[in-house]
Amino acid sequence: MLDRPPKGPRDVIRIIRTLHKWLKELSPEGVITYTHYANVIGQAIAYFAGVQRRLATQRNPSHTYPWLARWLDLIWGSIGVYTANVFVSGSVQKSFKAYPDAYLKRSFVVLNGIEPLHSNLTKEEAREKFSLPLDSFGIVNVGRLAEQKNQALLIEVLSILKATGYDDVFLAIAGDGELREQLKLLARRRQVEDSVYFLGELIPSDVPDFLRAGDVFAFPSRFEAFGFALVEAMMMGLPVIASDIDAHREVVRDAGILLSLNAIEEWVEAIKGLIANEEKRIRLADAARLRAGSFSAENMVKGYLSLLFGSGQ
Incomplete structure (x- = not known):
């Protein structure tokens, strides 16, 4: 038109x-x-x-x-x-x-x-594709760089992890938006800019490969109607940590970890727990994949x- x-x-x-x-x-x-x-x-x-x-x-x-x-x-x-x-x-x-x-x-x-997602890459190949560290624990997020999506919380979480001895952790964010420069500045102020990767907006076919590169999907949105990115991560078999809001309760149920946005230490401890416990990561990944099948x-x-x-x- x-x-x-x-x-x-x-x-x-x-x-x-x-x-x-x-x-x-x-x-x-x-x-x-x-x-x-x-x-x-x-x-x-x-x-x-x-x-x-x-x-x-x-x-x-x-x-x-x-x-x-x-x-x-x-x-x-x-x-x-x-x-x-x-x-x-x-x-x-x-x-x-x-x-x-x-x-x-x-x-x-x-x-x-959502249509089923697939990636033919291994985790190592996916990380090479997006120039991400090969041997570190990867927190990934997909979403607009906007107040609603609240990626600032993840940068704060990463800074606390680093300050408490968790050096081999990175955060990768796929998405773009009006807060890009503000979030980059926050990463510099918290001295984690070398461990935060802003990949910009990905074409849809690259999203499964990006998710394959992660160890956990973190989604601290302030509000959502549904949470497409959350379901996509669950489909790809990632353990998920998300904000405890109505939409996420409906989507995740008991197939992930839901946390208050007012309790940043709980986010830190949840990620520490997943870093330390591979069996828990596998259990949550299996539960997430099974739950995601409901959204066909x-x-x-x-x-x-x-x-x-x-x-x-």
Whole structure:
């Protein structure tokens, strides 16, 4: 619709007109939208274009939405602009519990699904690929460098580990974002810059190889709707340590370690425990892999088809 990001109201109007024209011409059987603005704009356009099946998806807790998107979503979901509304996890559903019945009666939980991940590399080969230390214990993380993802906690944890004699430990982060320079500065201030590896955003096909390079996946997010990166790490058989929030409780259950964000020493001790106990790492890895099998793309597709067409076929 545009060959560049929209720069103002004129571009937004052009997008709306173009999308409305396309939907009128194509007459799709249904429209599915992702993210809050896509829901409130895309489904309104689909409604006026005469599309009969209009499925919105709520992919983050309601309180994280901008006020305008939250207000319009409440109205659209209550008056039938959405014919169905998906919460991608039970924790997201919980954040909408105060919404009116007119909204909730069209809303259902369909868990996110992920295609199986595979890497043909050994751990050593994966570390060589990303220029990571071969003989050290590797803490890995995947996520935007943003306040939500909270990688600063991991840098603090690493600095405490180093200060207490755990020299052969590194932290590798795959992702980019607005806090990149701030996190690099924190690593320098804590004198661990030589042990923190900022790999930038990886292409999707490189993520399994990156996860193969780790010994533990640490995920200290402040909030999540679901936690794709967490499930991917579990699929790859990594023991996981994550923040004790609703979404992570739902995903991990007893297949990993959940810790308070206000107890940094617990994070330090959990990692020390995994460094010292290979048997525990193997047990958690097996449990994580088994639990991750619950989040299949096949089940997700069946759920969406059922809401769109009344059948899983």
